[in-house]
Amino acid sequence: MMKYNTDMDKAFSIARIKKDKNFDGTFFFGVKTTGIFCRPSCPSPIAKEENVIYFNTMFEALEQGFRPCFRCRPDISTEYYNGNPDGTYVVNTALKMICDGYLNYHSIRELSKELLVSDRYLRKLFIDNLGVPPVKIAKYHKALFAKKLLIFSDQSVTDIAFASGFGSIRQFNDVFKAVFGKPPTMVRKESFNEKSASGNTTLLLRYKKPFDFRQTFSFMKQRAMEGVEVFTENSYGRTFRTDHAKGFFTVTDSPEQSALELRIGCDDIKCYMDIYNRVRKVFDLDTDFRLINEKFAKHELLSKGMKNGHVPRLPVAFDPFEFLVRAILGQQISVKAATTLAARLVKKAAIKSDKSFPHGLDYFFPNPSELLNSELDGFGVSKIRQATIKAAAHAILDKEVRLTANQSFDQFHKDFSALKGIGDWTVNYVAMRGLGMPDSFPASDLGVARALAKDGSTPSEKDIRKMAEHWRPYRAYATLCLWNL
Numbered sequence: 001m002m003k004y005n006t007d008m009d010k011a012f013s014i015a016r017i018k019k020d021k022n023f024d025g026t027f028f029f030g031v032k033t034t035g036i037f038c039r040p041s042c043p044s045p046i047a048k049e050e051n052v053i054y055f056n057t058m059f060e061a062l063e064q065g066f067r068p069c070f071r072c073r074p075d076i077s078t079e080y081y082n083g084n085p086d087g088t089y090v091v092n093t094a095l096k097m098i099c100d101g102y103l104n105y106h107s108i109r110e111l112s113k114e115l116l117v118s119d120r121y122l123r124k125l126f127i128d129n130l131g132v133p134p135v136k137i138a139k140y141h142k143a144l145f146a147k148k149l150l151i152f153s154d155q156s157v158t159d160i161a162f163a164s165g166f167g168s169i170r171q172f173n174d175v176f177k178a179v180f181g182k183p184p185t186m187v188r189k190e191s192f193n194e195k196s197a198s199g200n201t202t203l204l205l206r207y208k209k210p211f212d213f214r215q216t217f218s219f220m221k222q223r224a225m226e227g228v229e230v231f232t233e234n235s236y237g238r239t240f241r242t243d244h245a246k247g248f249f250t251v252t253d254s255p256e257q258s259a260l261e262l263r264i265g266c267d268d269i270k271c272y273m274d275i276y277n278r279v280r281k282v283f284d285l286d287t288d289f290r291l292i293n294e295k296f297a298k299h300e301l302l303s304k305g306m307k308n309g310h311v312p313r314l315p316v317a318f319d320p321f322e323f324l325v326r327a328i329l330g331q332q333i334s335v336k337a338a339t340t341l342a343a344r345l346v347k348k349a350a351i352k353s354d355k356s357f358p359h360g361l362d363y364f365f366p367n368p369s370e371l372l373n374s375e376l377d378g379f380g381v382s383k384i385r386q387a388t389i390k391a392a393a394h395a396i397l398d399k400e401v402r403l404t405a406n407q408s409f410d411q412f413h414k415d416f417s418a419l420k421g422i423g424d425w426t427v428n429y430v431a432m433r434g435l436g437m438p439d440s441f442p443a444s445d446l447g448v449a450r451a452l453a454k455d456g457s458t459p460s461e462k463d464i465r466k467m468a469e470h471w472r473p474y475r476a477y478a479t480l481c482l483w484n485l
Contacts, residue, residue, distance in 0.1 A: 012054045015040045025208065026288070028055045028074055030066040037061040042072035056130075062140045063132040067181050075144050076151065077206060090115050091129045093406055094122060095137070101273040103138040104165030105243075114406060142166055143179040145273055150184055151191045153201035155269055157184050163269040201269075203276055204259040205251075207285045213253040213260075216283055216313050223335060225326075226343040230360035238318065239353050239361045245271035248353070248361050251279060260285075265357075281436055284313035292474045296481060301451070302471070305481030312480040316436035320403035321396060322365045323434035327426050328388050329381065344379035368393035388421030395419055405435045412437075432476045441468050441475035451482035 015023040023040040030037040031047045037055065038044065055061045058074065068075040094115055097103075102111060111134070112119040126134050146164035149155060155163070161172035161184075176184045221231045229238040237250035247266025254261050262279055264272060280286055292311050296302040305312070317323035325345070330338030349366035366374060371393045376386040395401040401415045409431055416427050424444060431440035442448065443464045452459050452467065459467070471478040 009054050012040075013049060013052070016052070017046055019043070019046075022208070024077070025206075028058055028061050029053065030055065030061050030064065035066055036069045037066040037074060038069040038072045039074040039077065042069055042074075044069065044071050058144070059132050059137045059140050060130060062179060063136065067179070075147060088125060088129065090117055090122070091125050094126070094134060095130075097406060098134060098138050099141055100277045101141075101165060103134070104142070104273070108134060138165070139175050140179060142172075143176050145276075146172065146176060146184065147180065147187060148203060149201070149272065150188045152203050153272075155201060157188060159269045160184070163272050165273065201264050201272065203262045203264070203272070204254070204257060205262055205276070205280055205283070205285060206259045207283075209255075209258055210308070210310060211255075211258075211285075212307060212310070212313075213255075213283075215307060216315055217253075219312070220282075220315055223339050225339060225346060225365075226360075227346045227363040228343075228361070228365050230358065237358060237361060239357065239364050240266075240271075240275065240318065241364050241367070242271045242274050244268050244274070246353075246364065247271070248357050249275060249279065250358070251283070278318050281316040282318050284315060284436075287313070287438075292477055295474065296471075296478065299471075301485070302478055302481040305451075305484035307484075311474075311477050312484060314436065314438070314476055314480060315433065317434050319365060320430075320434045321368060321393075324392055324396075324403065324430050325365075325371070325389055327429050327434065328385060328392065328421070330429075331385070331423075331426060341380055345374075345376070345381070348376065348379050349374040368396045372397075384421060388419065391419050391421065403435065405437060409437050409440060432479065438476050439473040441465075441471075441479060443468065445479070448479060448482050451485040 012023070012027050012029065014020075015027075016029055019041045021041040025039070028037050028039060029047075030053045032051045032053060033047070037058075053064075055064075058068075094111060097111060097114070102114075108119045108122070112122045115122065117125075123133050126132060126137070130137070132140075142164045146160050146166075149160045149163060150157070153160070158169060161169050164172070166172040166175070173183055176187075180187065217231075217236065220236060224231050229236070231237075235250050235252045237248060239248045240246065245266045245268035247264060249262060249264045251263075252261045260279070260283060262276065264275055266275075289311055293306070293309060296306060296311055297309060317326075326338060326342045329341045329345070333341075346363045346365060349363075349370060351364040351366050351370055353361055353364055372390055376389065381389075392401070395415075396403065401419070402412070412431055412435070413427050416422055416430065417424070425442050428440045428442040429445075431437040432442065443461050448464065449458050449461075452464060468475050468478065
């Protein structure tokens with residue numbers, strides 16, 4: 001009888017033998033006799049259990065010398081960041097920041113400072129939890145992202161090296177060959193990718209089914225900001241500016257590939273990793289919904305806001321500052337009215353995009369400095385709201401408020417609510433959709449109150465908060481369910 005190291009290994013074994021696609025990305029397994037690692041649904045013959053070792057992350061497999069399987073392509077066919085189930089908050093937050101490309105432009109010391117720990121202690125936490133130091137994880141991540149660009153883009157190998165965060169071509173070649181066993185030029189030659197005639201790059205954003213693209217698409221379409229965002233029957237597009245580039249992107253669903261197709265047009269390839277990760281958040285592609293679905297399915301009211309037994313995805317804004325401004329504009333008015341005001345503000349600021357951009361993508365949303373230099377009179381926003389928007393812009397520039405999920409909700413609440421004109425609803429709404437904090441909850445939201453009304457009686461905010469305690473730590477998703485009623 002086979003002995004398993006842990007109960008989790010036993011569960012992984014069952015999923016591996018069944019080739020269960022539902023576990024793709026949840027874990028990986030290495031085959032000792034071949035030196036390769038695979039995803040659970042790999043079509044290769046089933047390896048003997050005594051020859052198999054299980055990994056929570058792809059990084060662990062790479063660190064132990066395993067290379068990705070050429071048949072199931074775990075490095076291309078699945079998203080490899082899924083956190084560390086047994087790790088601390090610091091490890092999970094750091095891992096997320098690394099996968100977002102933080103170490104491409106910052107040092108380990110800066111990462112440690114951001115997390116309020118020493119760099120030595122951070123390294124110890126990574127070794128204890130993952131068996132891999134953070135610097136190595138960053139190298140693996142760069143190589144994995146570079147492989148996607150080699151296959152799916154027509155950019156030069158040199159451009160891809162720097163876009164993936166490598167400091168030199170030599171470093172890129174050395175790391176890539178160590179990870180994949182072949183140089184990047186060979187991977188490019190073997191690629192089946194058809195080069196884009198438009199000069200734009202297409203990347204695949206893998207997701208786990210079921211994925212209701214239409215539900216998220218419709219939610220976003222109702223809030224589309226004219227001039228910055230464009231929706232067609234099947235695609236979403238918008239303009240963007242990052243620290244490294246400006247451009248536009250479009251997203252379409254490709255259900256036969258279990259992926260979204262992301263097409264990027266920009267003036268600097270260095271933005272690719274940033275755009276890729278942000279768009280994954282826009283469509284909430286990395287949340288493990290199994291526990292949330294199970295929890296809410298048992299709730300009489302929340303279950304009615306689920307579709308076919310599945311919780312709605314949380315569309316996190318592409319630009320947190322943009323969403324902060326829109327949230328202030330939306331205080332005590334309808335979604336439609338707030339969307340109209342946001343479009344007027346964009347035209348008022350008049351930060352025009354390039355004429356070569358697709359039709360309808362005419363403007364960039366103003367950044368804090370540009371907004372402070374813009375005249376906000378004459379488009380329907382009160383003096384009080386104007387003052388609040390400008391106070392928020394000042395606070396962002398002065399670093400009094402941080403628009404990042406790498407902080408506690410309590411800290412964000414304390415900093416943001418210190419501004420005049422910012423109440424609990426705005427703080428929670430920005431935390432929820434601007435930063436993607438899954439347990440934020442706008443208890444004073446009118447839609448939430450209406451959904452919880454019983455026999456014509458609307459519960460008090462205090463009662464709503466009490467009810468919502470049972471929905472932790474997923475109250476943002478509970479809000480989406482209530483909005484669906």
